Amino acid sequence: MHPWNDPGHTVAERVDALLAELTLEEKIGQLGSYWSRTGSHGGGSGTDPVASQVASEEPAEPTGDRPGAGDEVAPMQAVFDAARKGLDKTAEHGLGQLTRVFGTAPVTAADGVRRLADLQQQVTARSRLGIPAIAHEECLTGFTTLGATVYPAAIAWGATFDPELIEQMAAAIGSDLAAVGVHQGLSPLLDVVRDYRWGRVEETIGEDPYLVGTLGTAYVKGLQSAGVIATLKHFCGYSASRAGRNHAPVPMGRREFGDVLLPSFEMAVRLGGVRSVMNSYSDVDGVPVAADHDLLTRTLRDHWGFSGTVVSDYWSIPFLQTMHRVAADSTEAGGLALAAGLDVELPETSAYADLAKAIGSGLITEQTVDTAVRRVLTHKIELGLLDPDWQPVADGDGIDLDSDHNRGLARRVAEESITLLANDGVLPVRPDHGSTIAVIGPVADDVRTFFGCYSFPNHVLSRAGSTDIGLPADDLVGAMTAEFVDAQVRHAQGVPILEADSTGIDEATRLVGDSDLVVLAVGDRAGMFGTGTSGEGCDSVDLSLPGLQGRLAEAVLDAAEAAGSAVILVVVSGRPYALGGLAERCAAVVQAFMPGVEGGSAIAGVLSGRINPSGRLPIGIPDHPGGQPGSYLAPPLGWYSDGVSNLDPRPLYPFGHGLSYTSFDLVDLELSTEQINTDGAVEVSATVINSGDRAGAEVVQLYAGDPVARVARPLKQLIGFAKVALQPGEAARVRFTVDADRFSYLGPGPVGPDYRRIVDPGVIELSIGRSSEDRPLQAELMITGAVREVGDGRVLDTPVAVTTVR
Template sequence: MISPSTPPSTPSGTPVWNDPSRPVGERVDALLQELTLEEKAGQLGSYWLRPDPEEATGGAAPMESAFANDRSTFEAAIAHGLGHITRAFGSAPISAADGVEHLRTLQRQVVGTSRLGIPAIAHEECLTGFTTLGATCYPAAIAWGAAFDPELVRTMARRIGDDMKGVGVHLGLSPVLDVVRDYRWGRVEETVGEDPYLVGCLTTEYVRGLQEAGVIATLKHFAGYSTSRAGRNHAPVSIGPRELRDVVLVPFEMAVRIGRVGAVMNSYADVDGVPPAADPELLTTLLRDEWGFEGTVVSDYWAVSFLESMHHVATDPRDAGVQSLAAGMDVELPETSCFADLAAAVREGALEEALLDRAVRRVLTQKIQLGLLDEGFDPGTAGGAVDLDSEGNRRLARRMAEESVVLLKNDGVLPLTGDTARRVAVIGPSAAQPRSFLGCYSFTNHVLSRFGESGTGIEITSIVDALTEEFAGGDTTFRHALGVDFTDPDTSGIAEAVAAAEEADLAVVTVGDLAGLFGTGTSGEGCDVVDLSLPGRQAELVEAVLATGTPVVLVLVTGRPYSLGAFDDRCAAVVQAFMPGEEGGHAVAGVLSGRVNPSGRLPVGIPRHVGGQPGTYLTPTLGGYAEGVSNLDPRPLYPFGHGIGYSTFSYDALELSATQIGADGTVDAAVTVTNTSERAGQEVVQLYLSDPVAQVVRPVKMLVGFAKIALEPGQSARVVFHLHADRTAFTGRAMRRIVEPGEFVLRAGPSSEDLPLEDRFVVTGPVRDVEDVERVLTTPVDVEVADRALAADAS
C-alpha cells in the first residue's frame, strides 16, 4: 500500500480524480493510491439514519429491530469515508424539498469528514416507483408481467429514474428478477411472473430505462430466493444446479449481458447449503468471469451479518465480512457492520489487500461515472420544485394499469351498460380501500403505514368512486357494502352485502390483498401463506353473494394468484387486477364499463385448488396430470398467458422458414393473426418450444417469444419470430449448456394451453457446447400490419 502523500494533480492544481477530462480508470487509480486502509474500507460501508423505534412500528427490513441497538452514530460511521447513504427519502414521511435538504446535509457531512472529499452514493427503493412520500406509485411488478409490454416497462423506469435523479439519488434497488416457483411466497407480487423469459425481457427493459435516466439499477435477488422451501421467506433453497441455471439464472444473465446493469444484490436464502453472500462461484466466477459484469455487488440488508447469525458459516462479524468480500461482495448495506473490521483484517493477514482494492476500485468507478467527484457536485438539482407525481407520470400509471388488467371470464355480462344493470351492488374490501392497489414496496404500505398513517400519501380513487365517475350522467347507480375486511374475522357485514346484492341487477364483488411487511399484510415480504385460499373470510363473502342468485362479476385485486375453483363456474365474469397502482381504480372501472378493452394476460396461472399443485406451467411431464398416477390434479383453472378481451382473434398459418437448421442457425416462425371482431383490440401472440426427446428431462413447453400487437377490426398481422438454435439450449448431463441435435416443436397461440398452431423443425449436426460463449438470449420479433412493417416492442 502507498501511504498518502501530496495528491497527484493536473497543471491547474485540480487532483486527477476530480478532473472529468481524464479517463475514468486513471482517475480511479490515482484516488485509490491515496487512500489509507481505513479509508478504503470506508468506501465499502453504508449508513441508515433510521427513524426512532418509537416513531414507527414494525420494520422496513428483516430483523431490523435486532440491529437497532448496536449501530454506531453517523459521525462515527463516516469517520473514514462512506460508500452509500441508505434511503434518505424512503425511511420516514418527508417532502421532496425536505428530502433534498436532508440528503444535502448528509452529503456535506460525508464530504467534510472525508480527507479527500469523497461523497457517498445515495440509494433508494423504486420497484413500484420512487419509494418516497408523494411519488407516483405504478402497478406492482406482477402487473408488468400481465401487461406483456417490455417497452412500456422501460418508459416507466425512465420516468422513475428521472424523478430520482432530480433529487440526488444515484442507485435504485430494483428490479426483482426472481422467477415465481411457489405461489404461496409472499413476494410473488414483486416478481414479473413464473416464466424466466418473460421476467428477463421485462426486467432488462426496466434496467435500460432506469439507467438511461442516469440512475444505476440493481438486480434482486441473486439468486434462488423465490425457490425457498414451502414458499417461506428466507427458507433454504434445495433446487438442483440444472434448475438454477436453466430457470432461476436466465433473467439475471439477460439483464447483465443485454441490459448492462450496474449493480447486483445477493439473495438471503442459502442455495444447497451455500449462502450467496459468501459464494465466490456465484458472485465472481459466474457473474463476472462468465457474464462479464463490471458493476458493484451490494448486500441485501444485513445479509453479510446473517452469515454469522442465521446461516452459521462465519465465526464472528469480521469473519463474515472477510468471507463475503473475498467472494465478490463490494458494499455492505444498509449499515457498516461486518465490513468495519476489514482494515484490521488486512493488517493481521486475514484478508489480502488486493481483494479490498478490488471492491474499492469498483465503488470508486461508479462514483466517478456518476459525477460525484466532479467539481461542483450537488446531490440535488431540482429541490422543492420537482413534482414526483406529475400528470405525465399519472397518465403512464393509468396506461400501465389498464394494460395489465386481465379479463379471465365473461359470459356476456361485460361491459356493463345501463340497459343490463341499472342497480349495481359493489361489495367487498378492495372496492373502497385503495391501499389494496399498491404493493408492499410502495411508500404507502412500506413506510407510511408503519407511522400510524391511515392515508395513502398520494391521490388514489377507489373502485367504487371510479365506477361512479365512469357512469356519471347515466342511469346506473352504485351501492357499496363492505361485507368483510381483508383479514378481520368479523362477518357481521355479510348480511348487508347480501341485502345489497338481492336488490341489485348485478353485484361486483371485489376481494383480494392488502400488502404489508413481515406478517402485517396478506401479501408482501414475509407475508407467506399456508395455502391459496382467499385471505380472511372473503371466500365466505363471495359464497354468500353468489347464493342470492344475482349475477356476480368477481374482481380480484391481488399480489398473488388465489384458488377460484370453488366458485368460478357460478360467476358471470372474473377480472384479475394485480395490484394496479395509484390509477388502478380507474383502470378496473374502465374495463367494467368497456371504455378499456382488456389486454392483460396471466403472468402466473390461476389455481383450481387451494393446494396440491406444482404452481407453475414450466414443468416436465411428471409435474402435470397423469390419470392413474395420483389423485391430485395439478392443472390450473386459468393457465399462464391466458386472458380475453372485448375483441376476438384468429390464428392462422404457422410458417417456418426451414425444416432443418444447424446448431448455430436460425429458423423464422411466422404467425398470421386477424382481429375477427368489430372492435379494435390488442392481442399477445405467444410462441412456445417443446423438446420431445432430450438427454435430460425438459419442460413440456416453454415460452420462447411473444409480441403484443394492436389490430383494427378485420385487420391482420404477420408476426415473425427469429428463433436462434441457442434458444433450444439447456444444461446437459455433464452440467454444460448445450444445443442438442434433434426434433423440436413450435406452437403458437393466445396462452400456454391454447396453442392452435404447430410445426416442427430439426437441429442437425453435432452437439454444440454454448457454456463458454455469449449465446443468443432473445427471440427478436418483426410485426407486419396491413401494408406497413414495424419492429415490435417485444422479444
C-alpha cells in the first residue's frame, strides 16, 4: 500500500508522500476541473437526459438573442464553450474537480449517480496514481438537481433570525449531497447587501454583517456536519457593485470594506471552520479579487487562519484577461491568480492549463503550485477519496431527495420567514361560510415565484422550456383554497410579472367588486441573466414593482375602496420593493421572501392565523423607488437630516421589523457594569414578556451606537439577537455577553488613516428593541482606558442565554 493510501498515517504525512510522487503536470491537473455539458439542458420528452449529456463532448450551437443567452447557467458561458476541451485532454494528468454533474441537466438521482460514478472511473483511470476528483454542486436553496426539495431563498433564512433552524436545514442538504457522492457545496453566500437593486439580493441573508455571519456560520456547520465541504461566496465585495449592476466595479474604501463586508466571512472561517472559499468577480478599487494576494492570502490565511482551498468563481481567472484587463493572456492570468492564493480553477480548466508556461516565464514557481496542490490533496484525503476502500457511490435507486424530513424543514423555514409588516386587524382572516376571497396578481398561480434563481426549477427547467417543476407544490391559489375550505377562492392574474400587458386589469377589478376580501399577490419570478425580475444578472433600475404590477395594485386598490373591500398585500420577492403609496391603502401587508416549495401553505397559514408570524426583516422595505442608501447601517450623513436634502432615506419598514398576532413587552434593561476597560466585557440583559393571548416568538435585538468616534460610524448596528418563543403570559430573561471587541472598528492613526482595528474610550449607546427603529430600552456604557489595537483573533460574536422567568 502506498503511504498516501494508508489511513494509519496522518493526513499531513499522506499529503507529503503523494505530493513528492507527482510530476509537475500531475500537480497542475489537481488544480483544474471538468464540466460535462452540452449546449442544451439535456434530453427533453422521450429522451434520456444522461445519455444526451454523455453523447457529445462538443458544445452545441448557441441559441437566443445573444450567443447562448437562453441556455447559460454561468456568466458568459457561451463565450467559453468554443474553447472547451474534452475529458481526455482535461484529465490527461489527473483532475481536481468535477463540475455539477447533477445540476445543469434534468437527470434523476439514480442517473446522476451512475454518470458521476462513470466520470470518476474515467478520471482515476487517467490518473497514474488513481486519484479521484472532488465533485461539487450548487446548494443554496437545497441541492440544485431534479426532484430535490427547494428550500426558501437565503434572504428568507435571514428573516427567520433562527440560526439553529438554518443549521438543521443545511445538515439535511448536506446529507442529500453526500448520499449521491457529492463532496462540496457552493454555498452559502455571505455577501452583505449594499444596494437593493442588485439582482442577487435574494441569494444573500440580508444587509447586516452580524445577521449574515451568524446564519451563514450556522449553514456552514450544518452542511459540513454531513461530511460535505461548504464554500463561502463571494469573497469579497461583490454585493457593493456600482449601481447594483452585476459584475460592476466596487468603488469602496478599505474601512467600509473591513467593517461591513469582511466580518461575515471572518465569522464563517473562524467560528464555522469552513473548508473552502470562492472568490468574487469584483474588482475593488481597481484590484480584481482573483488576483488580490492581500485579500486571498494575507487576510484570509495569515490573519484569519484559513487552511482550506480557494476556488474560482466560474471563469473568473480568464476574466483577468478579458474583463479586468490586468493580464495580457491566459498564461499571465493563471499566474496572477495562483500567486494571489487561488487554488482551483472552476468550472473547467482554462487558464490553469498554462501554469507550466507561467513557471517557465518566471511568473510563478513550482513551489507556488505545490502550495495549492497540498491544499487540494488535503481535502481529498480528509474526504476519504484516497483510502484503499474508496469507491464512488454506485447505486442511486431509492434515494429520496424530497423526503418528509426535508419537507418538514422547508415548511418550518418558510413559516418562520413570513413577515407581517402591517395589520389593521383584518388578519388573521376568518371568512364566513360561503364568502368570496379574490386572489389577484401574477405570483398567485405561479409556484415558481416561490423559488430562488439557483433552485433547479428556475435554474434549469424553466430555461429548458419545461413547465414542470419536478416535484409537488401548491401555488398560492391552491394553498388558499386548501386553507379556507369554507370560502370560495377565485383568481385573476391582472398583469404578467414583467411583460407590458394590461389587458387583464379589467377582469381583476371586476373580481374585486364581487368579493368580500382581496389578497393582492405581487412580486418576482427569479431567473438568470435577464430572464427574470430577480436573480443573477437580473438587476433593477429602481425599486418599483416589476412590469405593470404597480399599475395593477393601484387599480385593485381603487376598486376595493369603491366596493368597501379590504385588501391584503402579499409581496413574494427576492428583493425589497418600494411600497410607499400602496401599503398605506392596504388593510395588511405581508412580505414573503421566496419561501420555497412549502411557501404556499406558509403564506396561507399566516393569513388564516394557523401560523403566528415570527419573521423579521433582514433588509429594509423602502418607501420610494429611488434615492435611498439601501442599508440601515448609515452614519449621520447617510440618514435623514431636516434641511440637508429633500430626499428622506428612511425605510417604510426598517431592518428587524415584524409584527405578530400576539403582543410582547420589553422591560428591565440592566447592565452588569456601567463602565468597562477597552479590553473588558459587559452583560446586557432584559426581560421579554408575551403579553398577548396566544403563543408566539419575539426577536430580541441588541444594538450599539458610537456617538463620538474617530471616524464616522453607523448610528446603530446590530450586535446580538435572540429569537424567543413564549406562551401567553410567559416571560424570559435574555442575557447578552458583549466583549469590547464588538465595538471595534478600523480607525485612523495619530497622523493619518492606517486602518488598524481599534477600541477607543468613550460612551457606547446600547439599546434593545424590536427593530433598528423601535428600540425602547436604552442605556449608556462608558469605555475607559487607552486606545487598544485589536489584533487577530478578535471576538466576533455575542453569546446569548435565554432563561424562562415565569
